[in-house]
Structures are given as C-alpha cells and as structure tokens.
Amino acid sequence: MGAKTNLQAALAKHMAGDLRGAEALYRDMIRRYPRAPETRHAHGNLGAIHLVEGRLEHAEQSLRAALRLAPNDPGVLGNLGLALRGRGRLDEAVSCHRKALNGAPTSANALNNLGVSLTERGDTEEAIACFERLLGLTPDAPDALFNLSVAFERANRLEEAARHYGKVLDRAPGHLGALNNLGNTLGELGAVDEALECYGRALSLDPENADAHWNRALTRLLLGDFANGWREFEWRWKAPVMQGQRRRFDQPAWNGGPLTGRxxxxxxxxxxxxxxxxxxxxxxxxxxxxxxxxxxxxxxxxxxxxxxxxxxxxxxxxxxxxxxxxxxxxxxxxxxxxxxxxxxLNRSHPAAPDTPLLRASEAATRIWTDRLTAAAPSARIRCGLVWAGRREHANDRRRSLPLAALAPLRELAGVQWVSLQVGPAVADLASWSDAPFDASPFLTDFAATAAALASLDLVVTVDTAVAHLAGSLGRPTWVLLPFAPDWRWMLGRADSPWYPTARLFRQSRLGDWSGPVSEVAGELQRLADGRGAPQSSVSACAIASCNGAST
Missing domain, CATH: 3.40.50 (Rossmann fold)
Structure with missing residues (x-):
C-alpha cells in the first residue's frame, strides 16, 4: 500500500467516524512515508482527531508537524489556532487565524475563528468587524450572528448585544446559547424579570440545561429569593465552567442529615x-x-x-x-x-454575624499603625479604595474601574492614602501626583492584609475579595458597585445583609462611575472634616485589592 492509497484508506475511516482506525493508519503512514507529499495530510488529520478529542498538546504537535511540510495551509493553521486558544495562548491563536485568513480571505471558518479568538483576547471591536464581514458573506448564519452578539456583549455594547441575540432567536428560536446570553445581557441592563423569562424559555426547551438553571439561581439570589435560589444554585456542578472544581470523592456528599459521630x-x-x-x-x-x-x-x-x-x-x-x-x-x-x-442547613436568608468573623494579629496591626503614622503624622483619616480586581475574572471589565476615574478622591484634604493594590494595577499608582503609601511589598498573604486593614479607618473597594475580608473583620467598608452587581450585593439597597459594617455605592447608569465616586468623595471629605464617623470605632483606611484575589 503506497502513501496515496494509505491516505485514502485513513480518510475513509475518518469520514466514517472510526477515529481509532483512522489514527492508526495516519500513524502508520507517517512512520512508513515520512517524506511523501501526502504525509502532511496525515499529520494534519491526526492533529484534527486530537483536537476534537480535547488532546490539545498532542494536537499542537501534529499540526506543527504538518505546517513544517506545508507552512501556509489555511485549514491546518486554523486548527492550530483552535488548539492554542484552547490552551489559553490567545496571542498565538490570533496570529494563526490571521495567517489562515490571509491564505483564504473569504473563508467563513477563518473569519469566525479569528473573531472568536479576538473576542476572548478582549479585542472586541476588531472581533465585531470580523463577524460583520462574515455576515456579509453568510447573512443567514445564526452562529455568526450569535458570535457577533457575544462580541457586542463583551464590548459593553449591551443594547446592541440584546438586539442581535433577538435576531438569532428570530432565525433559530431554540438557540439555547442565545436564550441564556440574552438573559444575562438583559440582567446586566437591569431587566431582571425579562432575564428570568429567557432562562425559563431555555429550560422549557431543555429542562436539564445547567447554565440556564445556574443563571436563574443567581438572578433569584440577586432578588433576595434565597429559598429558591439556593436550591437551583446546586445546578452549578453540572455547568461546564465548574467541572474543573468539582470534587469526586469516594465518600458520600452530606445531605443535611445527622452528623453525630461523623x-x-x-x-x-x-x-x-x-x-x-x-x-x-x-x-x-x-x-x-x-x-x-x-x-x-x-x-x-x-x-x-x-x-x-x-x-x-x-x-x-x-x-x-x-x-x-x-x-x-x-x-x-x-x-x-x-x-x-x-x-x-435550611438557611433561607443570609446570616449576619453578631461579632466579626475574622481577627487580625494585634501585634501586626500595631506595626501597621506605627508605620502609617510615621508616614503621615498629620493625617486626619487614613482611607482607601480598591480600584481593580483580578483581570482574569469573568466580570472584571465591569466591576473594576480605571484609577483615573478616582481623580476626585485625590483632592481630598486630610486623607492619607494607603495602597494595598497588588498585581499589574500597582503600576497605575505612578499617575497619582502625591504617591500613596504602597503596602503591596508587605502583603504576603491574607493574614498580612488583614493586619493592614485593621489599622485603617475605612476601606473603599470595588467588588473583590477585599470587600469580604474587610467586612468579615468588621471594618467600615464602602463598596463601589457596577450597575448590574454580583448577586450577593442584591438590588436597590445601601446596606448588606451579609456584612453589617458595609455601605454600598451603586452606579445609576451602566458603566458610569462618576456618580458613586462623587458620593464617596463627599462622604469621605465629611469624615475627614470631623463631621461624621465610620460605622464602627476603628483607626485607619486603604486603597486596596487584597492579594489580587476576587470573588
């Protein structure tokens, strides 16, 4: 059997769905005919099998072997881009898809793959241009329209995203991804009742759809419907995004029964x-x-x-x-x-603690108090703000804000700023004219951060782990929230049932931080002028993102 005949036999098995048989023939061909022109197809098709079965490292190896024999093959470049995207290497994936598109400028697959990788990398405007170009070639393709909708959503162009998800559903009423995402988008626009309707429609089509159940659970919790929310929240363990955290122990899961002796x-x-x-x-x-x-x-x-x-x-x-x-x-x-x-435990409502859940080291707190007093002995209040969470967080583009948005806080008299920010956002401090005290070199873990927080008068934070840390310490905590907050902060209230010392400052318009920042600035100046006090007796404050952590 020559290389050409071998390839034809392998392709027949491949097309018939006999992937193991095809894989064996491709490997045999590579071993027997390493220099034959047809061998590049064996490498490429073997890579495609690895790709569809999720063996991404092996897929990359086979596809790169194919490209050594045919460097500009658009199909192989496209598959290599998919493997690299699956491994989180988005820059390389985008590069592969660009090369594939250069070789096949009208390829729907190349345009779609490039658009998806650009969306995941955060280059949403270029992704939108890709999908619009694709729809010019295939105007009735629901998947292309769906991907365009996702790009609009990631770009915070939510009204356009909702409108395009609606177009997907006009053409494919049973498109579960569009129903789920439309629900999420409507929720982000504040239309929570309509969001619940979308999840209900998805579940009427597929009662076992874990994403729809989980999204509905989060919306119910947001609305304070804890009894139903907690029950449906269990669907998270069937959602694809949670499979990497699911525990599979031999011991049984607790069902709420007696624990005596266990x-x-x-x-x-x-x-x-x-x-x-x-x-x-x-x-x-x-x-x-x-x-x-x-x-x-x-x-x-x-x-x-x-x-x-x-x-x-x-x-x-x-x-x-x-x-x-x-x-x-x-x-x-x-x-x-x-x-x-x-x-x-059959707890239908949050359990606000009577006393702080956490305790910082007294000795470490005294060190922080002395350190900050030495740095700014005349400060009337030591106060702060978390402006950035972990960038990998799915909602970071909405919960974090640029440091420039906090300009009104820089002008406050009598306030010592203490930056607890860690990670890449620490570099943003260079833009502040009067540099805050940078605590990040001292923040080795959450115990160290707790001691810093315990020495402060107030913590002002976006929605990251520092809000939970400060609240659990019983510290006065002001939380800056986006227009559509995470479920735990609920809607339409300035307090939190989870943390008695928390005060919530909410966006009144989508993406507009000027309102809550202005309100915080006014309240903080009032405190610095001695015309008020935080919600509990303490002694200092911080600009913070605790150890890069997030909820």
Missing part, C-alpha cells in the same frame, strides 16, 4: 471572597455534633482562618495540591461544598 470535610470553591463570605456557616456544623470538622481552603487564606474565632474547634487545612483531587486529605466520612451550606 467527620465532615467542607471544601472551598470558586473565589477567595466566596470562601470568606460563606465562612459564617461553618460553626453551625461544629455545633450540630460532628466529631470533627475539616475546612479545606485556598492556601492564601490558611494562616488567617486558623486564627479566626469563627472556626474555633474546626481544623483548617490547605487545599490539596492535586485539586480537584484529594490525595493529601485526612480521613473523613462526608463532604460538602462550602457554598452549599445554606441549602443543607
């Missing part, structure tokens, strides 16, 4: 702020008679929580290195995700 493992999930927020439910299991309560948390929280009064009598342990596995965990009988506790 050891239960509680495991943190999602963000660091989520862990801090749901910490309040842990003592209830200790008090329910469990012989031993293990609390597995993310490593940055370990030393802080081990000293927490909220988990006295609970064994706080670090997340297993092979997470979501559990190779290093102590023996246990039952397990439960931390964010499932309200449902399992």
């Amino acid at each position: 050891t239960i493992l509680l495991h943190a999930e999602q963000g660091l702020g989520d862990t801090l927020q749901f910490l309040r439910f842990v003592p209830l299991l200790r008090d329910a008679g469990a012989t031993r309560v293990l609390l597995e948390v993310q490593p940055p929280l370990l030393s802080l929580l081990r000293a927490s009064p909220a988990v006295e009598g609970v064994e706080v342990i670090p997340r297993s290195p092979d997470f979501p596995g559990g190779s290093n965990l102590p023996p246990f009988d039952l397990h439960a995700p931390l964010m499932s506790l309200p449902l399992l």
Whole structure:
C-alpha cells in the first residue's frame, strides 16, 4: 500500500467516524512515508482527531508537524489556532487565524475563528468587524450572528448585544446559547424579570440545561429569593465552567442529615471572597455534633482562618495540591461544598454575624499603625479604595474601574492614602501626583492584609475579595458597585445583609462611575472634616485589592 492509497484508506475511516482506525493508519503512514507529499495530510488529520478529542498538546504537535511540510495551509493553521486558544495562548491563536485568513480571505471558518479568538483576547471591536464581514458573506448564519452578539456583549455594547441575540432567536428560536446570553445581557441592563423569562424559555426547551438553571439561581439570589435560589444554585456542578472544581470523592456528599459521630470535610470553591463570605456557616456544623470538622481552603487564606474565632474547634487545612483531587486529605466520612451550606442547613436568608468573623494579629496591626503614622503624622483619616480586581475574572471589565476615574478622591484634604493594590494595577499608582503609601511589598498573604486593614479607618473597594475580608473583620467598608452587581450585593439597597459594617455605592447608569465616586468623595471629605464617623470605632483606611484575589 503506497502513501496515496494509505491516505485514502485513513480518510475513509475518518469520514466514517472510526477515529481509532483512522489514527492508526495516519500513524502508520507517517512512520512508513515520512517524506511523501501526502504525509502532511496525515499529520494534519491526526492533529484534527486530537483536537476534537480535547488532546490539545498532542494536537499542537501534529499540526506543527504538518505546517513544517506545508507552512501556509489555511485549514491546518486554523486548527492550530483552535488548539492554542484552547490552551489559553490567545496571542498565538490570533496570529494563526490571521495567517489562515490571509491564505483564504473569504473563508467563513477563518473569519469566525479569528473573531472568536479576538473576542476572548478582549479585542472586541476588531472581533465585531470580523463577524460583520462574515455576515456579509453568510447573512443567514445564526452562529455568526450569535458570535457577533457575544462580541457586542463583551464590548459593553449591551443594547446592541440584546438586539442581535433577538435576531438569532428570530432565525433559530431554540438557540439555547442565545436564550441564556440574552438573559444575562438583559440582567446586566437591569431587566431582571425579562432575564428570568429567557432562562425559563431555555429550560422549557431543555429542562436539564445547567447554565440556564445556574443563571436563574443567581438572578433569584440577586432578588433576595434565597429559598429558591439556593436550591437551583446546586445546578452549578453540572455547568461546564465548574467541572474543573468539582470534587469526586469516594465518600458520600452530606445531605443535611445527622452528623453525630461523623467527620465532615467542607471544601472551598470558586473565589477567595466566596470562601470568606460563606465562612459564617461553618460553626453551625461544629455545633450540630460532628466529631470533627475539616475546612479545606485556598492556601492564601490558611494562616488567617486558623486564627479566626469563627472556626474555633474546626481544623483548617490547605487545599490539596492535586485539586480537584484529594490525595493529601485526612480521613473523613462526608463532604460538602462550602457554598452549599445554606441549602443543607435550611438557611433561607443570609446570616449576619453578631461579632466579626475574622481577627487580625494585634501585634501586626500595631506595626501597621506605627508605620502609617510615621508616614503621615498629620493625617486626619487614613482611607482607601480598591480600584481593580483580578483581570482574569469573568466580570472584571465591569466591576473594576480605571484609577483615573478616582481623580476626585485625590483632592481630598486630610486623607492619607494607603495602597494595598497588588498585581499589574500597582503600576497605575505612578499617575497619582502625591504617591500613596504602597503596602503591596508587605502583603504576603491574607493574614498580612488583614493586619493592614485593621489599622485603617475605612476601606473603599470595588467588588473583590477585599470587600469580604474587610467586612468579615468588621471594618467600615464602602463598596463601589457596577450597575448590574454580583448577586450577593442584591438590588436597590445601601446596606448588606451579609456584612453589617458595609455601605454600598451603586452606579445609576451602566458603566458610569462618576456618580458613586462623587458620593464617596463627599462622604469621605465629611469624615475627614470631623463631621461624621465610620460605622464602627476603628483607626485607619486603604486603597486596596487584597492579594489580587476576587470573588
């Protein structure tokens, strides 16, 4: 059998869906005919099999081997771009898709793949141009219209996104992605009742659609419907985005039954702020008679929580290195995700703590107080602001704000600014005329950050883990919220049922931070002038994003 005949046999198996048979023939061809012209197709098609089966590293190897034989093959370049995008290497993916499009300027696949990679990289305006060009070639393609809608949504052009999702549904009424995303977009526009209708329509078509259930749960929690929200929140474990955090232990999950004589493992999930927020439910299991309560948390929280009064009598342990596995965990009988506790404990409303959940080291707090006093002995108030969260967060483009938007705060008299910002946004401080005290070199974990916060008068923060840390410490905490906030901050209220010392400052218009920033500036100046006091007796404040963490 020659190379050409071998390739034809492999292609026949490939087209018939016999991927194992095709793979064997492609590999045999590569071994027997390494220099034959047809061998580039064997490499490329083997890469395509790896790609469709999710073996992205092997796909990249095979596709690069094909490109060494045919450097400008648009199909191979496109598949390599998909493999690289799947591995999170978006710059390389965009480069591959550009080369593929140069070789096939009217290729719908090349245009679509480039647009998707640009969207994921955040280059939404160029992505929109790609999809509009694609729709000029294929005007009735619902998927191209859907991807254009996604790009509009990522670009914060929400009215256009909603309109285009509507067009997708006009052409494909059963498009579940469009129904889910239209619901999300309407929610971001403040039309929460219409958002619930979209999720309901999606579930009428597919009752097992995990994304629709989870989105509806989050909307119900946002509206304060905790009883129904917690129940539907359990669908998160069937959502694709959560599969990387799902624990698959041999021991059974706790169903809310008696714990007497049992050891239960509680495991943190999602963000660091989520862990801090749901910490309040842990003592209830200790008090329910469990012989031993293990609390597995993310490593940055370990030393802080081990000293927490909220988990006295609970064994706080670090997340297993092979997470979501559990190779290093102590023996246990039952397990439960931390964010499932309200449902399992039948708590239909948030449980506001009577006393702070967390406690900072007194010795470390004194060091911070002395440090800040030495830096600005005449300051009347030491105050701050979190302006940026972790950039990888799905909603960071809405919850974070540019430091330039906080210009009104720079002019306040009598205020010492203390920056707790870490990560890339620390560089933004160079734009401030009077440089704040940069605390980031001292912030080695959340215990260190807690000591800094405990030495401050007030914390002003966007929605990151620092809001939960400050609130759990019982510190006066002012939270700047986007027009469509995360579910935990609810709607239409200036306080939080989760944190008694929190005060919420909300956007009144989508994407416009001027209103809440102006309100914060006025209130802060009033405090600095001695015409008021924060909500609890404390002694300083910070510009902060705690260790780059986010909820």
